[in-house]
Amino acid sequence: MTRVAINDTNNFKKIMKAQKINSLTLKKKLTRSSDAHKGEFGHVLVIGGNIGFGGAGLLASRASVNCGAGLVSLATRSSHVSASLNFCPEVMVKPVDSGQALEKYLDSPSVICLGPGLGQDFWSEQMIYKSLEAAKKNNVPILIDADGLNLLPKFIKKLPLPKKIVLTPHVGEASILLNTSKEKIKKNRVMSAKRISKKYSAVVVLKGENSIICWKDKYFICEKGNAGMATGGMGDVLSGIISSFIAQKMTLLDAACLGVELHAEAADEYSEAIGINSLTPTDVLDIICLLYTSPSPRDVEES
Numbered sequence: 177m178t179r180v181a182i183n184d185t186n187n188f189k190k191i192m193k194a195q196k197i198n199s200l201t202l203k204k205k206l207t208r209s210s211d212a213h214k215g216e217f218g219h220v221l222v223i224g225g226n227i228g229f230g231g232a233g234l235l236a237s238r239a240s241v242n243c244g245a246g247l248v249s250l251a252t253r254s255s256h257v258s259a260s261l262n263f264c265p266e267v268m269v270k271p272v273d274s275g276q277a278l279e280k281y282l283d284s285p286s287v288i289c290l291g292p293g294l295g296q297d298f299w300s301e302q303m304i305y306k307s308l309e310a311a312k313k314n315n316v317p318i319l320i321d322a323d324g325l326n327l328l329p330k331f332i333k334k335l336p337l338p339k340k341i342v343l344t345p346h347v348g349e350a351s352i353l354l355n356t357s358k359e360k361i362k363k364n365r366v367m368s369a370k371r372i373s374k375k376y377s378a379v380v381v382l383k384g385e386n387s388i389i390c391w392k393d394k395y396f397i398c399e400k401g402n403a404g405m406a407t408g409g410m411g412d413v414l415s416g417i418i419s420s421f422i423a424q425k426m427t428l429l430d431a432a433c434l435g436v437e438l439h440a441e442a443a444d445e446y447s448e449a450i451g452i453n454s455l456t457p458t459d460v461l462d463i464i465c466l467l468y469t470s471p472s473p474r475d476v477e478e479s
Contacts, residue, residue: 194366194397197389199441202434203468205426206244217246218423221285222416223278223303224292224322225252230259232293232322232412235457238264239416240289242465243435245423251281253299275302282310287317289419291324292412304331311338317422318342321415325349332376341378342428344415350382366395379428381418381436383411389432396433401440404452413457414439417464438467 208217220240225233230252237250241264250260254271261269272278282288290307294300304327311318317340320328325345329352343353347365351358353372361368361382369382369390382388389396417439421431442463446455 194395197396197398197433197437199434199437202426202430202437205430206421206424206468214246217244218286218420218425219247219249219284220245220287220289220416220419220423221249221251221281222289222292222419223251223272223307224290224294224324224412225250225256226293226295226297226299227253227255229293229295230256231409234260234263234267235409235412235461236289236292236416236419237267237269238461239413239464240420240423241266242461243417243420243468245420248420249281249285251278251303252293272303273299275306278303278306279310282306283314285316287319287419287422289319289321289415291319291321292415294323294327296323296326300327301331304328305335308335308338311340312336315339317428319344319415319419319422321345321411322349326352328376329353329355337376337378339377340428341376342381342418342422342432343372343376343378344381344383344411344418344432345372346383346411366390369395379432381414381432383414387436387440389429389436391429394429398436398440400437400444402443402447402452402455404447404455405440405443407456409457410439410443410460413460413464434468438464441467 222237233250233252237248240248249268251270251272254273257269257271270281288307318338319342321344347358347361350361369380369388373380373390373392380390387398418431418435442460445463446459
């Protein structure tokens with residue numbers, strides 16, 4: 177039976193309704209033919225990395241590369257271009273210091289990953305406005321994380337939401353999305369995830385112990401992961417992973433389920449070998465590509 181913290185729900189029937197993530201089955205959807213080319217595996221555009229938060233965009237974009245996206249671009253502050261090229265030369269980094277500069281890059285991606293290191297200033301607001309506008313116009317999936325989530329309630333009053341959305345809040349961001357307290361989110365995380373999903377018509381990943389992946393009334397709970405994941409940049413890596421799977425034509429819900437599961441499993445692999453206290457997002461990046469391409473021992477045990 178799926179484990180759920182007692183304060184997640186007072187209704188045992190809700191626990192029983194949680195569905196199991198079958199990562200082995202989901203991995204098979206990423207199988208490639210021998211004559212495949214990069215154009216078949218999508219183009220992720222990561223938008224983020226404001227001044228002082230440049231590493232977030234770098235982590236998210238490299239995660240998309242490591243998880244198999246055909247092309248990955250990063251639209252970030254011009255001061256971070258050199259760092260991105262050094263960190264991951266496979267990423268096509270674009271210097272973007274205004275909303276107008278971003279416009280020319282918004283017609284090419286097959287998925288937009290908005291929010292890692294976005295911040296909350298005028299530049300951030302230009303990025304989210306242009307991104308939401310383009311995703312709606314081009315019918316492109318958009319994943320929103322971090323400060324993109326903190327700014328989203330403000331912008332849904334100005335723009336119609338795109339039809340294909342993934343939201344990846346932690347408890348604090350979830351409280352902003354629902355305009356409620358963190359305590360209420362913690363008291364019933366399953367119901368909170370459902371409310372966010374219905375309010376924004378989005379696939380929702382409510383992060384934390386036993387992360388919840390939700391689409392309307394359908395939800396999954398990830399039993400993997402550990403406290404070592406409580407460190408800056410871990411969510412940015414998750415955003416890049418999920419975006420990569422969406423680019424490779426997985427459904428939003430499947431991409432979110434597989435992304436959350438492998439992200440947590442990579443953290444567990446590291447922690448079992450070395451311990452939880454030294455775990456970093458870069459460690460997860462180094463392990464994740466080994467997990468999604470072939471069955472892991474855990475997959476064999478669970479199948």
